[in-house]
Amino acid sequence: MTKQPVVQLENISKVIGNKTIIDQLSFELYPGEVVGFLGPNGAGKTTTIRMIVGLMAPTSGKILIEGIDIDQEFEKAIRHVGAIVENPELYKYMSGYNNLVHYARMVDGVTDERIEEVIELVGLQNRIEQKVKTYSLGMRQRLGLAQALLHKPRLLILDEPTNGLDPAGIREFRDYLRYVADQEGVCVLVSSHLLSEIELMCDRTLIIQSGKLIGEKQIQVKQEKSQGQKIVRFEVSPVDKAVSLLSSTYQAVSDGFEVEMGREAVAALVQKLVAENIQIYAIETRVKSLEDEFLEITGGKSVD
Amino acid sequence: MIKFVRLIQNENMKMFSRVSNWVMVGFFFLVILFNVAMTPADLPNASVEDQFSYFLSGSDSPLLVITALSIIWASSIMAAEFSSGTIKLLLIRPVTRVKILWSKYTLVVLYALGLTIIYFLLTLLFAYILYPGVSFPNESITIFAKMSGLSFIESLFMITLTYFLAVTSYNRSLALGVSLFLYLMSSVLAFVLQTKPWSKYLFFTQLNLTKYASFDGGISAMNTLSFSLCVLGVYFILFIVATWITFASRDVAS
Ligand SMILES: Nc1ncnc2c1ncn2[C@@H]1O[C@H](COP(=O)(O)OP(=O)(O)OP(=O)(O)O)[C@@H](O)[C@H]1O
Ligand SMILES: [Mg+2]
Numbered sequence: 003m004t005k006q007p008v009v010q011l012e013n014i015s016k017v018i019g020n021k022t023i024i025d026q027l028s029f030e031l032y033p034g035e036v037v038g039f040l041g042p043n044g045a046g047k048t049t050t051i052r053m054i055v056g057l058m059a060p061t062s063g064k065i066l067i068e069g070i071d072i073d074q075e076f077e078k079a080i081r082h083v084g085a086i087v088e089n090p091e092l093y094k095y096m097s098g099y100n101n102l103v104h105y106a107r108m109v110d111g112v113t114d115e116r117i118e119e120v121i122e123l124v125g126l127q128n129r130i131e132q133k134v135k136t137y138s139l140g141m142r143q144r145l146g147l148a149q150a151l152l153h154k155p156r157l158l159i160l161d162e163p164t165n166g167l168d169p170a171g172i173r174e175f176r177d178y179l180r181y182v183a184d185q186e187g188v189c190v191l192v193s194s195h196l197l198s199e200i201e202l203m204c205d206r207t208l209i210i211q212s213g214k215l216i217g218e219k220q221i222q223v224k225q226e227k228s229q230g231q232k233i234v235r236f237e238v239s240p241v242d243k244a245v246s247l248l249s250s251t252y253q254a255v256s257d258g259f260e261v262e263m264g265r266e267a268v269a270a271l272v273q274k275l276v277a278e279n280i281q282i283y284a285i286e287t288r289v290k291s292l293e294d295e296f297l298e299i300t301g302g303k304s305v306d
Numbered sequence: 307m308i309k310f311v312r313l314i315q316n317e318n319m320k321m322f323s324r325v326s327n328w329v330m331v332g333f334f335f336l337v338i339l340f341n342v343a344m345t346p347a348d349l350p351n352a353s354v355e356d357q358f359s360y361f362l363s364g365s366d367s368p369l370l371v372i373t374a375l376s377i378i379w380a381s382s383i384m385a386a387e388f389s390s391g392t393i394k395l396l397l398i399r400p401v402t403r404v405k406i407l408w409s410k411y412t413l414v415v416l417y418a419l420g421l422t423i424i425y426f427l428l429t430l431l432f433a434y435i436l437y438p439g440v441s442f443p444n445e446s447i448t449i450f451a452k453m454s455g456l457s458f459i460e461s462l463f464m465i466t467l468t469y470f471l472a473v474t475s476y477n478r479s480l481a482l483g484v485s486l487f488l489y490l491m492s493s494v495l496a497f498v499l500q501t502k503p504w505s506k507y508l509f510f511t512q513l514n515l516t517k518y519a520s521f522d523g524g525i526s527a528m529n530t531l532s533f534s535l536c537v538l539g540v541y542f543i544l545f546i547v548a549t550w551i552t553f554a555s556r557d558v559a560s
Contacts, residue, residue, distance in 0.1 A: 055398040057558040081400040091391030096323045104319065107312040108399040149395060 005032050006069060008082070008157045008189040009054060014063035016049055016213070023049050024060070024213040031189045033156070036179055038200035038207035039193035040296060046213040047193040048088060051161050054191075055085050068156055081109070084155030086163060090146020094135035098126060098145050101134060102152065109153040116152065123178070124148045139166030147175070151182075158182065158190045164199055176203045197293045209296065233294070234268055235260045236275075237284040244280050247271075257283070309401065313409035314416070317383070321413065330375050334421060337368045342432045358437040359446035365429050366516065369457040372425065376418040376461045377485045380468035383410045385478035393558055407553045411469055418461040426454045453519035456531075460515050463538050464489055467509075470545035474552045489513060506533070509541040 007030040016024040024046050031037055041047050052058040054065055056072055056079075065072045070079040092101045102120070106112040121130050124144040134142065143166050150158060158179075164172045180203065182188040194200050200207060209217035237258040238244045245252055245259055248271075253260040263271070268285070275282055321327050345364075349357055384407075387393040397403060430447065434440065464485055471481035488495075492513035499505035506512070518531040 052558070057394060057397055059555075059557065077400040077402060080398060083398065085395075085398055087394045087398070089391065091395065093320060093323070093392060094390070095325070096320065100319060100323065104316050105395070105399065107316055108309075108401050110309075110400075 007032050007066075008068060009191075010064075010066040010069075011050075011054070012064040012066070014050070014053060014060045014065065016046075016053060016058065017061045022213060024053070027063075027210070027213065027215055029208055029215060029218075031157070031191060033187040033189050034183050035205045036183045036190040036192065036203055038204035039191055039210070040195075040197070040200060040207055041193075041210040045210045047210065048161055049213075050210070051085070051087055051159055051191075051193065054159060055083055055087065056080055057087065081153070082156040083159065084150035084153065084157070085159040086143075086146045086150055086161060087159075088161050089165075090142050090149075092134045092142060092145055092149070095133065097133055098130040098137070098148075101145060102130075102148060105149045106152055112152050116154075120148045120151050123151070125174070140168055140171050143167055144171075147178075154186075156188060158188055160190070160192045162194055163192060164194065164196060172199070179203055197296055232264070232268075232287045233260055233262050235284075235286040235288070236271075236282065237286075238275065239281045239283070243278065244275060247274055247278060310405055310409060310412075313401065313405060314413050317410050317413040321379070321383075321417070330378070331421075334368060334371050334375065334425075337371050338425065338428055338432075341365050341367055341429075342436070345436060354437050354440055355444070355446075358433055358440045358444075359449075361433050361436060362429065362446050362450040363453070363520070365450075366453065366457070368425050368429070369422070369454070369516065372418055372421045373457065373461045373464055373489060374486065375421070376414060376465050377468045377489065378482060379414045379417060380411075380465040381472045381478045381482040381485065383414055384469070385472050385476075385481075388476070388558075389478075397558060403554055404550065407473070407550065411465070411549075414465050414469070415462060418465060419458060422454055422458045422461070426451065449520050453516050456515040456519055459535075459538075460489075460513060463509070463513070463542060466542055466545045466549075470549045473549050507537060509538055512537045 009031045011027055011029050014024055014027045015022065027046075027050065039047050039050075049058065053060050054067075054072075056076055059073070067079040068082050072079040092098075093104070096104070099117075099121075102117050106117055121127055124147050126141065126144050126148065129137065129141060134145065137145065143163065147160075147163070150160070164175060167175060176199075179190050179192070183190050192200065192204065207217075207219050208215060209219070235255060235258060236244070239257070241254075241258060245254070248259070248261060250261055250263065261271075268287070272282065272285070345361055349360070352360070387396055396406060430450070434442075467488075468481050468485040471484055472478050475481060488510040492510050496505070496511035496514070499508075499511060512534040515531065515534060518534070
């Protein structure tokens with residue numbers, strides 16, 4: 003890609019006390035992409051996001067937003083960023099509308115029309131005059147999204163954004179993110195634990211663990227996926243004879259085994275099994291999910 | 307500059323959206339009314355002028371309330387953003403931290419100034435209602451104006467001290483407690499320490515400025531208004547600089 007990245011992290015490290023929380027992290031995000039930011043609890047996702055939005059200063063390294071160094075020209079760089087960091091914490095004692103007015107005043111050029119537009123976009127027209135303390139969690143998420151979008155950012159950062167949204171809300175939210183990315187070329191960075199969620203809305207994922215980037219994956223669109231590697235589950239008898247015929251590694255399951263293979267390989271294996279007189283009761287395939295890969299890459303360990 | 311005004315507007319909107327603030331302002335008005343209600347009807351053997359003057363100089367309790375309310379706001383205006391987590395959304399705007407820091411401080415100063423002006427005008431109004439026919443202007447009004455002004459300087463100093471404590475210690479109860487204690491005990495501490503010359507250089511022995519409204523100490527050079535203002539001024543600058551440095555460099559991890 004030759005486009006200028008919206009955000010660039012160059013060898014970012016963060017040391018608190020004598021603990022290295024982020025270790026030489028580098029990545030670039032481009033306009034129009036929705037990027038999933040994954041990692042087990044305590045991996046450093048929130049810390050990374052806090053550094054990108056200037057809430058924390060990196061111990062070393064450089065962060066550029068639209069080519070502007072956030073440390074050197076904070077106001078200019080942060081102008082392009084909209085974010086929700088962890089929960090959308092708003093002023094509960096004010097109305098949703100006044101919350102938006104508050105943030106609108108902090109950026110030049112946000113008009114009253116823009117405020118109305120954003121309210122409509124997140125579907126809060128009917129409740130916007132009420133105090134935020136009367137809002138449900140999902141409504142607060144919506145208002146949180148509204149404040150992040152007010153000033154038409156080039157980079158939208160969302161830490162656990164779908165937490166508290168109902169299924170329809172999640173769907174709407176996903177469509178909305180795709181819309182701003184595809185139509186307005188906004189770059190979206192979403193951190194989440196809901197892997198199926200990320201899989202559905204992201205073009206690419208970054209996986210971090212213990213403050214290091216340990217995986218990066220392009221998520222293909224559905225059709226391409228079905229041509230890729232699949233996990234195939236065979237229910238056969240006798241099992242031990244069948245597995246002795248396998249050339250690749252397999253996973254034993256009840257009454258059979260699971261192997262990862264392509265389309266052609268499945269046909270070949272079935273022929274082999276039939277030739278050896280092995281009874282086949284069932285063959286099931288499933289696409290390898292992001293969850294499988296996530297656990298594979300991170301080793302499914304507990305918080306360290 | 308326009309942006310700074312908008313930030314103050316924001317702080318003002320937040321302050322006056324809170325029920326607690328209306329309770330405090332209501333209390334302030336009650337104290338003014340209480341003060342009027344407690345004034346004795348007519349003092350025998352005293353001219354109207356004297357009674358007028360006596361009323362004005364005795365009406366200082368609302369000033370104490372103004373300083374106390376200012377201290378409460380100075381301790382909580384920043385801490386509240388941290389405890390509610392809203393600081394995260396506040397600091398990720400194209401506004402430097404320094405501007406946010408001073409917009410909050412400025413609002414609390416304006417709050418104290420506003421209440422002081424309201425106090426001054428209301429009390430004067432009541433004085434003329436109670437004792438009509440007194441000439442305007444007159445000597446007691448000048449002294450009353452001086453007292454209100456000096457009280458505002460006390461408030462300004464206490465706001466600065468409290469804000470410094472709250473922003474550097476992360477602890478609003480500590481800031482509130484220490485400030486209120488030093489302010490209310492200031493005269494006592496000054497009295498206890500009066501034999502020690504060095505105590506004159508401690509800010510909390512110099513907090514009672516309103517006593518200079520009707521006379522300017524004058525017994526020694528260390529008992530003058532200018533001396534008190536100099537001592538407070540040095541501490542004032544120290545607090546401002548320390549608040550500034552701490553806040554500008556701090557990681558927000560709440
Ligand atoms: N202020 C701090 N002081 C010391 N350690 C901290 C601080 N903030 C975070 N950490 C540590 O940094 C590590 C990364 O935390 P972070 O919140 O970034 O993780 P995360 O990836 O967002 O996790 P989660 O999925 O649970 O939200 C954790 O081990 C945490 O204990
Ligand atoms: Mg987190």
